[in-house]
């Protein structure tokens with residue numbers, strides 16, 4: 273598995289874009305809103321991985337709750353997998369707990385599922401697979 277992206281929760285995508293563009297010396301290659309997840313995203317290429325900036329798109333968003341409780345910062349780590357259904361079955365057998373086992377459409381042409389941070393040392397882990 274490789275680290276497909278790191279998700280970073282930000283209050284303002286506009287301000288964070290200015291900062292990350294300077295930091296990485298490159299512009300984001302994509303902005304995408306995923307309303308079902310309550311997020312607007314901005315993606316940067318960083319070698320073989322990516323950085324996904326996440327701004328809440330509504331008050332109920334996991335990003336709004338996260339920032340309220342913990343402030344801005346690293347929100348999740350996303351692991352790229354070849355076959356998401358197989359990985360869900362494998363990890364369930366290993367005792368990991370999924371927030372939802374059914375892969376859903378994420379951003380940037382991916383199917384995604386999340387493991388609960390309580391089963392992964394307090395880190396929210398996303399599995400993602402390129403959409404067929």
Ligand SMILES: CC[C@@H](C(=O)O)C(=O)SCCNC(=O)CCNC(=O)[C@H](O)C(C)(C)COP(=O)(O)OP(=O)(O)OC[C@H]1O[C@@H](n2cnc3c(N)ncnc32)[C@H](O)[C@@H]1OP(=O)(O)O
Nearest residue numbers: 279306309334337338347371378379384386389394395396
């Ligand atoms: C754009 C789509 C996709 C992509 O393609 O890349 C994305 O990345 S979407 C990213 C946003 N979506 C999600 O985060 C979905 C998965 N998350 C959830 O379902 C929830 O956020 C949660 C993890 C189940 C927590 O929800 P809930 O229990 O309702 O929230 P609380 O605020 O009450 O938190 C409970 C507990 O969990 C801790 N927590 C919350 N978020 C995280 C996190 N990102 N990392 C680590 N821990 C987290 C929170 O602090 C609470 O802990 P305690 O206070 O100790 O109980």
Ligand SMILES: [Co+2]
Nearest residue numbers: 279324350398
């Ligand atoms: Co993500």
